[in-house]
Amino acid sequence: MVASAKIKPLKYRVFTRNDLAAIPQLQRLAPDVRLSMQAVATVLPFRVNNYVIDNLIRWDNIPDDPIFQLTFPQPGMLEAPDLRQLRQLLAKGVAPDKVGTVARDIQNRLNPHPAGQMELNVPRLDGQALPGMQHKYRDTVLFFPAPGQTCHAYCTYCFRWPQFVGIDDLKFAARQAESLVGYLREHKEVSNVLFTGGDPMIMRTAVLRRFIEPLLDPSLEHITTIRIGTKATAYWPYRFVTDPDADDLLRLFEQVKDSGRHLAIMSHYSHPVELSTPVAQAAIRRIQRTGAIIRCQAPLIRHVNDDADAWAELWRTEVRLGAVPYYMFVERDTGPKGYFEVPLARCYEIFQKAYRRVSGLERTVRGPSMSATPGKVIVDGIAEIAGEKVFSLRFVQAREPDWVRRPFHARFDEHATWLDQLRPAFGAKEFFFEGALKKMKRDLREPAYGHRIAPRKPVTVFGHVEWE
Numbered sequence: 001m002v003a004s005a006k007i008k009p010l011k012y013r014v015f016t017r018n019d020l021a022a023i024p025q026l027q028r029l030a031p032d033v034r035l036s037m038q039a040v041a042t043v044l045p046f047r048v049n050n051y052v053i054d055n056l057i058r059w060d061n062i063p064d065d066p067i068f069q070l071t072f073p074q075p076g077m078l079e080a081p082d083l084r085q086l087r088q089l090l091a092k093g094v095a096p097d098k099v100g101t102v103a104r105d106i107q108n109r110l111n112p113h114p115a116g117q118m119e120l121n122v123p124r125l126d127g128q129a130l131p132g133m134q135h136k137y138r139d140t141v142l143f144f145p146a147p148g149q150t151c152h153a154y155c156t157y158c159f160r161w162p163q164f165v166g167i168d169d170l171k172f173a174a175r176q177a178e179s180l181v182g183y184l185r186e187h188k189e190v191s192n193v194l195f196t197g198g199d200p201m202i203m204r205t206a207v208l209r210r211f212i213e214p215l216l217d218p219s220l221e222h223i224t225t226i227r228i229g230t231k232a233t234a235y236w237p238y239r240f241v242t243d244p245d246a247d248d249l250l251r252l253f254e255q256v257k258d259s260g261r262h263l264a265i266m267s268h269y270s271h272p273v274e275l276s277t278p279v280a281q282a283a284i285r286r287i288q289r290t291g292a293i294i295r296c297q298a299p300l301i302r303h304v305n306d307d308a309d310a311w312a313e314l315w316r317t318e319v320r321l322g323a324v325p326y327y328m329f330v331e332r333d334t335g336p337k338g339y340f341e342v343p344l345a346r347c348y349e350i351f352q353k354a355y356r357r358v359s360g361l362e363r364t365v366r367g368p369s370m371s372a373t374p375g376k377v378i379v380d381g382i383a384e385i386a387g388e389k390v391f392s393l394r395f396v397q398a399r400e401p402d403w404v405r406r407p408f409h410a411r412f413d414e415h416a417t418w419l420d421q422l423r424p425a426f427g428a429k430e431f432f433f434e435g436a437l438k439k440m441k442r443d444l445r446e447p448a449y450g451h452r453i454a455p456r457k458p459v460t461v462f463g464h465v466e467w468e
């Protein structure tokens, strides 16, 4: 095991809404600002820890500090009338359940997923929908372990309505692990399993092991890659360095490697400051020494990382530390609309400006990428073709494998923030995939790679990747 003698252990201390007043660094803010933060925190998730507070936020730079914006409630995240109403209730000292009722009402209005939405990605085994799994792209199954549906700190833009509220008992987890193995045995086309959440690294190693070890069984030789999506490398790197079961975690990683498989830690890094601390760098070194590869991804978020310099520095630092830049995502409309949103044209401009400053080794990154209903769509460029200003677009992942890499074009629109706001260029009536997608939804037919599409109650899922 890699020595970590230089890093002193730190005890994890979590702060949620009721602890806002107990954070000493916040005392420098005006009482009025603190009241607004309290108000926003009744609606949006708030959870932060002592490492983030003491090491990642520059408190002489608030409110502009990117990690402060990433983790602390900001007045601009709510509509003015909602904010005003909540502030009044809190100032009057109204009972918490009354405030809660108003807050839930606002949450319902913010929820980006209207009821009745069709879920196209739910895998089934013997006709039963499988809980906590998604299978959208042929090669990769997403798995949401029930005990991993929280994070070491919350990103304010990640509007989570957890899918497993109250279902985190281990019996459920065991059944879930069994379903995963059962499904994979029947789906030889799947080569990747991606653990996501919440954050799977919130689980103790012993619990994570129960999900991962069964995948190493010889009957699942077609599973060649295990990926784990996490922001623990940024929000709580001690998980890999000095926590009591950190060494055991690294042994589990080695076990995956020793089974002949690829282990990819899909790290969510939003800003270079997250890579700047000795413990964050120690975490990377220790993970790498197990043979795992760290690939990095994050969404582009206004107030946090809508800045080409930050991205160029982020990618360069990742490569210097031996990690691989992987995706830059466009943030989907998640609740606090407007506050975090960056138009596609601006996303492209930031991506291109950062990309042109770095060497080929950093250019493994793909983006800006929208995880939309038909697939992951990259804004490849802004061009003028036959006198029309257009976005050049391309699938890097698609519900139908045949759509991948086919270039297509949309009319330029400087305000558009998502694929569904774009119109086809050159007078076309619809994009090339739209007919097939509509038919897929209508017929609930088998997609090319074989799992059944079925309607079901909408379940909203959030993670390090925003998907649909």
Ligand SMILES: *Cc1c(COP(=O)(O)O)cnc(C)c1O
Binding pocket: 134, 136, 137, 140, 142, 194, 371, 376, 396, 397, 465, 466, 467, 468
């Ligand atoms: C992004 C994503 C994946 C993984 O795609 P890769 O391009 O292989 O990284 C798998 N499933 C869903 C639903 C996704 O959004």
Ligand code: SF4
Binding pocket: 150, 151, 153, 154, 155, 156, 158, 197, 198, 199, 231, 268, 462, 463, 464
């Ligand atoms: S983006 Fe990831 S780390 Fe942040 S709150 Fe959402 S699931 Fe947790």
